Amino acid sequence: MINLQNVSFSYNNEKVLSNISLHIDKGEFTAIIGSNGAGKSTLCRIMNGLLKPSSGTVTVNGMDTRTTKSSILARHIGFLFQNPDRQICKNTVGEEIRFSLDIAFTDKSMIEKRLFETLSLFDFDADSNPFHLSRGERQQVALASIIAAEPEILILDEPTTGLDYVECMKIMSIIKKLNDKGITVIMVCHDMEIVLDFAQRILVLAEGRLIADGETREIFKMEEILRQASLLPPQIARLAARFGFDDVFYVDEMTDIVLKRIKNRRKRTG
Amino acid sequence: MIHIENLSFRYKNGRKPALDNISLTIHEGEFLGIIGGSGAGKTTLSYAINGVIPHHFPGDFYGSVKVANTDTFDTTPGRLSLKIGSVLQDIDSQMVSSVVEDEILYGLENFSVPGDEIEERLLSALEAVGILPLRYRAIDSLSGGQKQKVAIAAIIALRPKVLILDEPTSELDPKSSEQIFDLLKELNEKYGITIVVIEQKIMLLSEYVKKLAVMDKGRIILSGNVRDVLGHSSELEEIGIHCPRVVSLSNSLRDRGADVGGVWINLDEAEAGIRRLIYD
Amino acid sequence: MKGFFDYVPGSSYLHRLNPLTKLLLALMICIAAFISANHLFLVMLIVLNLGIGAQAGIFTRSVMLLKGLLKLCIIIFLLQVLFIRDGNVLVKLPLNIFITDGGISSAFMVVFRLVTATMPLALMLSITQINDLSNVLVTKLRIPYPYAFALTTAIRFIPVFANEMTGIIEAQTSRGVQLDTRNIFKKIKLVLPLCVPLLITSVRKIEGSAISAELRGFHLRTKNSCYKKYAVNINDICVIMISVVIVGSAILVNSIF
Ligand SMILES: Nc1ncnc2c1ncn2[C@@H]1O[C@H](COP(=O)(O)OP(=O)(O)O)[C@@H](O)[C@H]1O
Ligand SMILES: Nc1ncnc2c1ncn2[C@@H]1O[C@H](COP(=O)(O)OP(=O)(O)O)[C@@H](O)[C@H]1O
Ligand SMILES: [Mg+2]
Ligand SMILES: [Mg+2]
Numbered sequence: 001m002i003n004l005q006n007v008s009f010s011y012n013n014e015k016v017l018s019n020i021s022l023h024i025d026k027g028e029f030t031a032i033i034g035s036n037g038a039g040k041s042t043l044c045r046i047m048n049g050l051l052k053p054s055s056g057t058v059t060v061n062g063m064d065t066r067t068t069k070s071s072i073l074a075r076h077i078g079f080l081f082q083n084p085d086r087q088i089c090k091n092t093v094g095e096e097i098r099f100s101l102d103i104a105f106t107d108k109s110m111i112e113k114r115l116f117e118t119l120s121l122f123d124f125d126a127d128s129n130p131f132h133l134s135r136g137e138r139q140q141v142a143l144a145s146i147i148a149a150e151p152e153i154l155i156l157d158e159p160t161t162g163l164d165y166v167e168c169m170k171i172m173s174i175i176k177k178l179n180d181k182g183i184t185v186i187m188v189c190h191d192m193e194i195v196l197d198f199a200q201r202i203l204v205l206a207e208g209r210l211i212a213d214g215e216t217r218e219i220f221k222m223e224e225i226l227r228q229a230s231l232l233p234p235q236i237a238r239l240a241a242r243f244g245f246d247d248v249f250y251v252d253e254m255t256d257i258v259l260k261r262i263k264n265r266r267k268r269t270g
Numbered sequence: 271m272i273h274i275e276n277l278s279f280r281y282k283n284g285r286k287p288a289l290d291n292i293s294l295t296i297h298e299g300e301f302l303g304i305i306g307g308s309g310a311g312k313t314t315l316s317y318a319i320n321g322v323i324p325h326h327f328p329g330d331f332y333g334s335v336k337v338a339n340t341d342t343f344d345t346t347p348g349r350l351s352l353k354i355g356s357v358l359q360d361i362d363s364q365m366v367s368s369v370v371e372d373e374i375l376y377g378l379e380n381f382s383v384p385g386d387e388i389e390e391r392l393l394s395a396l397e398a399v400g401i402l403p404l405r406y407r408a409i410d411s412l413s414g415g416q417k418q419k420v421a422i423a424a425i426i427a428l429r430p431k432v433l434i435l436d437e438p439t440s441e442l443d444p445k446s447s448e449q450i451f452d453l454l455k456e457l458n459e460k461y462g463i464t465i466v467v468i469e470q471k472i473m474l475l476s477e478y479v480k481k482l483a484v485m486d487k488g489r490i491i492l493s494g495n496v497r498d499v500l501g502h503s504s505e506l507e508e509i510g511i512h513c514p515r516v517v518s519l520s521n522s523l524r525d526r527g528a529d530v531g532g533v534w535i536n537l538d539e540a541e542a543g544i545r546r547l548i549y550d
Numbered sequence: 551m552k553g554f555f556d557y558v559p560g561s562s563y564l565h566r567l568n569p570l571t572k573l574l575l576a577l578m579i580c581i582a583a584f585i586s587a588n589h590l591f592l593v594m595l596i597v598l599n600l601g602i603g604a605q606a607g608i609f610t611r612s613v614m615l616l617k618g619l620l621k622l623c624i625i626i627f628l629l630q631v632l633f634i635r636d637g638n639v640l641v642k643l644p645l646n647i648f649i650t651d652g653g654i655s656s657a658f659m660v661v662f663r664l665v666t667a668t669m670p671l672a673l674m675l676s677i678t679q680i681n682d683l684s685n686v687l688v689t690k691l692r693i694p695y696p697y698a699f700a701l702t703t704a705i706r707f708i709p710v711f712a713n714e715m716t717g718i719i720e721a722q723t724s725r726g727v728q729l730d731t732r733n734i735f736k737k738i739k740l741v742l743p744l745c746v747p748l749l750i751t752s753v754r755k756i757e758g759s760a761i762s763a764e765l766r767g768f769h770l771r772t773k774n775s776c777y778k779k780y781a782v783n784i785n786d787i788c789v790i791m792i793s794v795v796i797v798g799s800a801i802l803v804n805s806i807f
Binding site for chain 3: 045048050069070071074075077078079081083085086087088089090100103104131145146149
C-alpha cells in the first residue's frame with residue numbers, strides 16, 4: 001500500500017525527516033507517536049503526496065507521489081487534518097458531504113446512497129449548519145465527508161486533540177469500524193491510552209528519525225526508546241513496571257496479577 | 271479569593287443558559303482543576319471569573335462573582351487583569367504580536383512595569399516555560415505546542431495572584447504537558463499563586479491538583495478533593511468523563527474482594543496501595 | 551503574497567535604524583516616484599530599492615517581489631499601450647487600435663512608478679518589527695494607541711491569513727479538489743468557496759485578539775508604557791538627509807529635462 005524508501009525531507013535547509021524506510025500493508029492500524037516537532041505531521045504529508053520527499057521515494061499503491069497529482073492520490077488516501085475548520089466550506093452538513101462525493105463519484109445514485117449511509121453512520125442531521133456545531137462535532141463532519149468518498153487509506157493527524165472523551169470515543173469507534181472493514185488507518189496521536197486500545201502497530205519518531213517500528217505492546221515495553229522520544233507508556237504499564245510485572249497493559253491484566261500475588265502471599269504466610 | 275454566588279448566564283444569542291446557578295468558592299493558594307465535556311460551560315465560567323462576561327459578551331447575567339472582594343460587574347476585565355492572569359483556550363487567536371519577545375512585553379508594558387524590571391521578568395518567564403531560545407522567533411513560525419508555551423509565559427510574566435488557564439496543554443505532547451503542570455505546581459507551592467485550570471486530561475490533573483470541580487450542562491455537579499470526586503467514578507462515567515485507569519484498577523480490585531482502602535487517584539497512590547496489598 | 555510582508559530578523563545597518571526613519575525613507579521614495587516624470591530616474595529608484603534589499607540581507611526577497619509584481623505590470627502595460635493614443639502611431643492594429651510612442655512611454659512610466667512605489671513599503675515592513683512601528687507611532691507621532699493597535703493587528707494578520715489559506719488549500723487538495731489544475735478560470739472557481747472557512751477563522755481570530763488584549767491591560771496602557779526606547783542617532787540623520795535628497799533630485803530632474 002504505502003512504501004517509503006530512504007525518505008528524507010527538509011524545509012529550507014532544515015532537515016525534518018531523515019532516511020525513513022517503512023512499509024504499510026492493507027488493513028493495518030498504525031499509530032505515529034513522538035514529541036511536538038518530531039516530524040509526525042510532515043511524515044503524514046509526505047505519505048499523501050502533499051509534500052514531495054527531498055530524497056528517496058514514496059509510493060502509494062505503486063504510484064510514485066512525485067509524479068502523481070495530489071488530486072489523484074486523494075482518491076486513494078483520505079486525510080483528516082487537526083483543524084476541521086480548514087476543510088468545512090459549505091453551509092449544511094449534507095452539502096459538505098455531497099461536496100466530497102461529487103468529486104469522488106459521477107454516478108448519481110451512488111452519490112445518494114453514500115450520502116445516506118454516511119449521514120446515518122454518524123447520526124447527523126443533513127440540514128444543520130456546521131458552523132453552529134461544537135469543535136468535536138465539526139471534527140466529525142470533516143471525518144464524515146472524507147470517508148464518504150470511500151478511500152482505501154485513512155491518515156489522521158491528531159484526530160482527537162481538543163475533543164472531550166465522549167466525542168473522542170465516537171470518532172475512534174467509527175475509525176475502528178472502518179478498519180475492521182479493511183481500510184488502512186494511519187493515525188498521529190498523543191494519547192497513549194488511545195494508541196494502546198486501538199493501534200496494532202506503532203512508529204516512534206524522534207527528531208525526524210524513525211527510532212522504532214513494531215507491534216503496539218512490544219513498543220510500549222521499550223522504555224529506552226520511549227525515553228529517547230520523550231514519551232511514557234500507558235498508565236497501567238507504568239504502574240506494572242514499578243513492580244517488574246512484564247507485559248501488563250490493561251486494568252484487567254493488572255487486577256489478575258495483583259490478586260494472584262495476594263493469594264501467593266496468603267499461602268506463604270498462612 | 272474568588273467567590274461565585276448563584277451565577278447564571280445566557281449568551282445573547284444562546285438558547286439555553288451556558289451557566290446555570292453556579293456557586294463556587296476558590297480560596298487563596300488553591301490549585302483547582304475543572305473538568306467536563308465540551309459545551310459544559312467551562313470556558314464561560316472562566317470568562318465569568320476574568321470579567322470577559324458580562325463586559326465583553328452581552329447576555330443575561332444573574333448572581334455575583336467577586337474576585338479579591340471586588341465585584342466583577344463593577345470593574346473592567348482590564349483592571350481585573352492586574353489580579354487574574356488568563357490563558358485562553360484558542361492559542362492561535364490570543365496572540366497580539368508577531369514576535370515572541372513582544373508578546374511577553376505586551377502585558378508588561380501595559381501594566382507600566384518599570385524599565386529595569388521588565389528585562390528580568392521577560393527572561394525569567396521565557397526561562398520558566400523553557401522557551402528562552404525562541405525569544406526572537408516569529409510567532410507565526412512556531413508549532414501549536416510552542417505557541418501554547420508563549421501564551422503561558424506572557425501571562426506568568428505579569429505575576430498575577432490568580433492564574434486561570436483554559437485547556438493549556440491541548441496541543442502539547444505528554445512530556446511538555448507535564449512540564450507545564452510542573453511549572454504550575456511550582457508557582458502554586460512556591461509563590462502561593464491561586465491556580466484554576468480547565469483540562470480534558472484528567473489523568474494528568476489527578477497527578478497535580480488538590481481539588482476538582484466537575485461541570486455538566488452549565489452546572490457544577492461535583493466538587494471537592496480529588497479523591498472524593500473520583501470516588502464517584504460511575505456517576506462521572508455517566509456524564510462522559512473517563513477516570514484515570516488507576517481509579518478503575520482500585521475499583522476492580524475492590525469489587526473482587528481486595529481491601530484497597532479509598533480510591534487510588536494517581537500512580538504513586540496506586541503503587542503504595544499495591545505494595546501494601548502484596549508485601550505487608 | 552505569502553512571505554512579502556513578514557519580518558525578517560537581522561542586524562544590518564538598515565535594521566538598526568529608528569523605525570520612523572525607515573518609514574520616512576520608504577515614504578520619500580514613494581513620493582519621489584510619484585513626482586518624477588523621468589524614466590531613467592525611476593529605473594534608478596528601482597535599483598536603489600534592490601540595493602536597500604541587498605543591504606538588509608533580503609535581496610532574494612526583493613527580487614521575488616519584483617517578479618511577483620511583474621504579472622500585474624504586464625497587464626497594466628498592455629492596457630496602457632492599447633488605450634493611450636498620444637504621439638505618433640507606430641503600429642496599426644485591427645478594431646481601430648493604435649500603438650503610439652506616447653502610449654509606450656507612458657505605459658513604462660506607470661509600470662515603473664507602480665514598482666518603485668510598492669517596493670519600499672514591502673521592504674520597510676520586512677525589516678521593521680510591527681510593534682516597533684506601532685510604538686514610535688504612539689510615542690513620537692502621538693497617534694492614539696487604539697489606532698496604532700488596529701494598524702499593527704491588520705499588518706500582523708497578513709501572514710497569518712496567508713498561512714491559513716495555505717492550510718485550507720492543503721486540506722482541500724487532500725480531499726481531491728483539483729487545485730493543482732493549470733486552468734486559471736477553473737482554479738478561481740474552485741478557490742472562491744474557500745473564502746468561507748477563511749472568513750470564519752478570521753472573525754474568530756480577531757475576536758480572540760481583542761479579548762486577549764483586553765485581558766492583558768489594553769485599556770491600562772499610557773503613552774509612556776513603552777519599554778523600548780527609540781533613539782535617533784547619527785545614522786538616522788544621514789538616512790533622513792538622503793531621503794530628502796531623493797525627493798529633491800526628483801524635482802530637480804523634472805525641471806531640467
Ligand atoms: N511549513 C514549515 N516551514 C518550516 N518548518 C516547518 C514547517 N512545518 C513544520 N516545520 C518544522 O518541521 C519540524 C517538524 O514539524 P511537524 O512535522 O509539524 O512536527 P509534529 O507534527 O511531530 O509536531 C518542526 O521542527 C517544525 O518547526
Ligand atoms: N459566544 C457565544 N454565543 C452563544 N453561545 C455560546 C457562545 N460561546 C459559547 N456558547 C454556548 O455556551 C455553552 C457553553 O460553552 P463553553 O463555555 O464554551 O463550554 P466548554 O468550554 O465547557 O466547552 C455551549 O452550549 C456553547 O454553545
Ligand atoms: Mg503535528
Ligand atoms: Mg472550552
